[in-house]
Amino acid sequence: QVQLVESGGGLVQVGGSLRLSCAASGTFFSFNTMGWYRQAPGKQRELVAQITNSGTTTYADSVKGRFSISRDNTKNTVYLQMVSLKPEDTGVYYCKLIRPGQYERWGQGTQVTVSS
Numbered sequence: 001q002v003q004l005v006e007s008g009g010g011l012v013q014v015g016g017s018l019r020l021s022c023a024a025s026g027t028f029f030s031f032n033t034m035g036w037y038r039q040a041p042g043k044q045r046e047l048v049a050q051i052t053n054s055g056t057t058t059y060a061d062s063v064k065g066r067f068s069i070s071r072d073n074t075k076n077t078v079y080l081q082m083v084s085l086k087p088e089d090t091g092v093y094y095c096k097l098i099r100p101g102q103y104e105r106w107g108q109g110t111q112v113t114v115s116s
Contacts, residue, residue, distance in 0.1 A: 002026040002105045004095045009110030012085055016114070020080040022095030022107055027076075033098040034071055034078040038112070040091035048093070049080060062088070085114045 008020040020036065035050040049069035050058045057069055068081040078095065095107035 002097065002103070004097055004105055004107035006093065006095050006107045006110040009093060009112045011113045011115060014086060014114055014116045016085050017081070017083045018085065018112060019082070020093055020095075020110060020112075022078045022080075024076045024078075024097060027097065027099070029071075029076040030073040031099060033100065034069075035096040035098065036069060036078075036080045037094045037096055038089075038091040039094070039109075040088075043091075045094065051078065082112075085112075087114050087116050090114050 003025045004022055006020060006022045008018060010018060012018055031053055033050060033052045036048045037045050038048050039045040046060065048060050048063055049067055051069045051071050059067060066082065066084045071078045090113050092109040093112050094109045097105045
């Protein structure tokens, strides 16, 4: 049974930093593409960043240069380092696991609130 557990969200002031973590279990972690998505109130869930099993990264234009996704296959964990946070970064951040051609799983989400 594949499970994802996010952590690291919280309340931060504009310009601050946070690091989100997503720990996976029940899967050969290194085989998966991992992504971070977010959903702001009243808006659709959107891709923030993604990292493939080979380490190729993709970022939403709105976070390029401020956010960095990385993975530690020895810890079955993907990270999202966020700096220079803005109020528009506020939302619930979800971790997503993709086993290409097989299955996808979502974490439960972690709240990030950027206060001005």
